[in-house]
Amino acid sequence: MTLDISITRSDHPRSDAELAEILANPGFGMHFTDHMFTVEWTPEKGWHDARITPYAPLTLDPATAVLHYxxxxxxxxxxYRHADGSVWTFRPEQNAQRxxxxxxxxxxxxxxxxxxxQAVDxxxxxxxxxxxDNSGTGGEKSLYVRPFMIASEVFLGVRPAQHVTFMVIASPAGAYFKGGIKPLSLWLTTEYTRAGRGGMGAxxxxxxxxxxxxxxxxxIEHGCDQVVFLDAQExxxxxxxxxxxxxxxxxDGRxxxxxxxxILEGITRSAIIELAQKAGHTVEERKFSVDEWRGGVASGEITEVFACGTAAVVTPVGKLMWPDGEVGSNQGEGGPLTLQLRKQLVDIQFGRSEDVFGWMHRVV
Incomplete structure (x- = not known):
């Protein structure tokens, strides 16, 4: 570790009673911890002045580059807090590499x-x-950690910033699903794309x-939970x-x-691939057309559809809708492989099963 981190603790941290009330029902991204991490970069000094300070608003000049470019x-x-009170993160080196x-x-x-x-830890x-603490509940509450980097130079000009700030903040997060896992309904957008070759999608x-x-x-206007993006070229x-x-x-299990x-190389995505392969499934990473999706579900060739990400971990997909049609599945609260992979991953993250992959990183 190369950062020399100074620590200034808050004089007014949340009281135990306030914190208990927050953690009882944290929601997502609504409450923030008592402190934040900051380190800055300039060409002359490199990364410097690493510090943990009380959580507070930022003061930005109106000409700060990130606001314009x-x-x-x-x-x-x-x-994640494990049953013995220890605290762990999941594959943090993968987030760092990304x-x-x-x-x-x-x-x-x-x-x-x-x-x-080091900064996250x-x-x-x-x-x-x-x-x-989820002890005895089987719950999925955790502390969501948000590292970010911004162009903090005060300059109106289109070029890479000469002053950069990296920060880490954190927010307690409740279980993504309340009252049981619910399949997503998805809207297929035919008008908008998100990224193309050479763009910033990854x-x-x-x-x-x-x-x-x-x-x-x-x-949302069509009554769906999320949107599906297709490739920009075709x-x-x-x-x-x-x-x-x-x-x-x-x-056939593929x-x-x-x-x-x-598209983004998801950390959860790669973990799911490894878990599926270990369970004996062939995993193909390839172009997959929306016609193959629609036809496969309709014919029964595709038996489960699911999505994954840091917040939801793994969630089943119930139906796909588009301007002149829809196709659904009969997964209920998720197909067998969907639920198996979800349980395996969550149990590793919360220390309920052995981490044979070496994914977990102990912080405390």
Missing amino acids: AQETFEGMKA MVRSSHRLAFPVLEPEDFV ALVEVDQRWVP AKTGGNYASSLVAQQEA GRYVEELGGMNMYFVHA VVTPETGT
Whole structure:
């Protein structure tokens, strides 16, 4: 670890009573821990002034570059409390490596993976009391951790920023599903695309999510939970949802997931691939057309459809709708492989089963 991190603790942390009330029903992204991590970069000093300070608003000049040119990347990950009270993160080095790739695409300086992990560990350790305890409940509450990097230079000009700020904040998160797992209904957008060859689809940057919002709005207007994006070149191949990767289980046990390149390489996505392969399933990463989806579900060739991401982990897909039709499935609360993979992954994350893959990283 190379960061020399100073720690200034809050004089006014949340009281135990306040925190207990928050953790009883944390929601998602609504409450934030007592502290935040910050480190800055300039060409002259490199990364410097690493610090943990009380959580507080930022003061930004109106000409701060990120506000005008969207030079920004972020990550999403979770910290989990195990039954013995220890706190762990899930494959943090993978988030770190993905931020390196995003940084290259956004013309940012690279924060080395070991420094990324050190920064996350430091904040989680300082605010460890915010990691929910699921002991005896089988629950899925966790601490959501949000590292992000912004162009913080005060300059109106189209070039890579000469002052960059990397920060980490954290927010307790409740279970994604309340009252049981519910299959998603998906809207197939035929008007909007999210990314194309050579674009930013494989980088985790805010612009990708901003570009999904109008299509997500369209999905909600049609009574659906999320939107499905097709490729920009031909408008035939399934790419991803607004914030999740997709899988298609075939009658012969094969699992197909859209190939990456123009879509985000999900950390959960790669874990699901490894779990499915270990269970004896052939996993194909390839182009997958929407016609193959519609026809496969209608004929029974495709027996399960599910999506995955950090927030929901794994969620079944109930139906796909488009302007002049729909196709559904009879998965109820999820097909057998969907639920098996979900349970295996969640049990590893919360320490309820052995981590044979070496995915978990102990923080405290």
